[in-house]
Amino acid sequence: MCGIAGIIHRGAKANVGGEMTSMLKALKHRGPDSTGFAVYGVPQSGELVLRFKVAEQDDLKKGFEIHGAIERRRATVDERIRGMGGEIIEADAVTEYAFRYRIRFTGDMRKFADFIEDVEGAEILSLGSSLELIKDLGDANTVSNQYSLGKFQGSHAIGHTRMATESDVDIRSAHPYWAYPFHDISVVHNGQLTNYWNGRRDLERRGHRFVSNCDSELIAVYVADKLQRGVALEETLARSIRELDGVFTYLVATADSLGMAKDTMAAKPMVLFESDDIVALASEEVAIRSVLPHEIDTYDPYDEEVKVWRS
């Protein structure tokens, strides 16, 4: 089933971490397997935020060796960042296996990402000037508390509660997906894609990499591919309705935008509230009500509808 949510403040910053936690908490019944956040904070000049993990949460239950392995993997990642000419400004161990680094790097982003992900167990969750992508097993409160998201200030956020139907229950298969190797682009999805393997083969032939077997990752890579080729976000979303097959509603966020697309059958839910100051949308209105409890006018976008809002 899965639940997705998005919120964007127009021309202002707010506690989007806390808001998204409330929205995803309200959608908990739609997916208890994992929860993910893509929050967009205030960019610092010349800096990137790198979120990565070097093990799965589940790996910690598989013996004592993993603790040493995690330390060695992290040291290798540090070494490789510096080896590629990057500078680590600040390094936080958010959990034993997941890290948040503030770095400086101006080289080839794809090579940089590939070199880090070449380390055993390493996966970049996000890399960008304002995007921070957090995902883990558990409900919204658990993940939000674990990663201290409750007071995160920013302009917009998207989030996901996952009911695993197409792939494993692990962080790798959890949403959101970062649109590797592009800064600040993330995707959450509710639905099933039926042309996943065909689409994946096409994109892999063009040099894109996949880290999971989750069909939702295809959307992130699809969006990355289109943006890489200079297609505007609105046009990318419109084309996806024709080129991705299946039943889906998905949200995509960039450094300054939030977009949504709904399939040709309108088979997956989405409720939307728009005002001059704020746009909030979610699989269920109850999520919007968790941050806007006063009486508001909401509606369902129609089939094949695409929308993009700027912060």
Next chain:
Amino acid sequence: MAQLTRSKSEHPSYALGWHTIPLKGRSQQAFFTVEDEGENFVYPYAIDVDFNKRIEFDAANLEAPAINLKIRELMEQGYGWIVVKNPLAKHSLGVGILNRLKLDFEGSLGYFGVGVIDGPNIRIKGRVGWSCAENMMSGTVVIEKNAGSCFGAAIRGGDLVCKGDVGARTGIDQKGGSIIVGGRTGAFSGFMMQRGRMVVCGDAGKNLGDSMYDGTIYVGGSIQSLGVDAIEAELTQLDIDWLTRKLALFDIEAKCGIRNMKKVVAGKQLWSYDNLEPAEKKLVL
């Protein structure tokens, strides 16, 4: 003709007439016995209420089951007019009410709101989520704002009204009653409609009335496309009279003018319109 034989196995559903009658060749569900059917049918657990007794309660801090139990508890105390404040789009509120009642929700409902009802008059001063009034049997439900998809799925009777826009698959599997939409409706509305009437004052999305067996759909605005076996028919004076009466009853205006509404019915070219099984139909065709 198929022979009717009553199942030997006894089941509580016999008390309500909800039992399965196996037919020779095919089977179908019998919902009521002939003697039960009629104006005087009353559910065993229906509650007699007094419409002059009015009460309000705040649902902001209650979970859905507690809200529904509170409504039942108030009905048992004889309240015939119940006002629920701050429903906050919670799911499955006001479901399973099988007696007359005046029920107002001051706010929005989530999914499966006021489903499986038979008799109450309900007003919702907000929006409703997916599958509002699913399997409604009788009564009226009026929504002041918009509605989600599957609005009035499989309703069998009563009047279901949304003054705003509704999502996709409105009136899917509609088996009776009236669905009235003040604004537009989404794709696949009237899908597999079997009986009853649907009125859409605004535009209708693609595949309107797809695979409908029977019933009538009226559309005031444009129709993106008709579904399989749905055809346009001539609007008669009887249609105009019915539309005039119904829309006036709920204070809804058809901006195009009732006489300009389009009427959509089943073309009845599908295999379902005779007694032949699909394989037999193929032979005939």
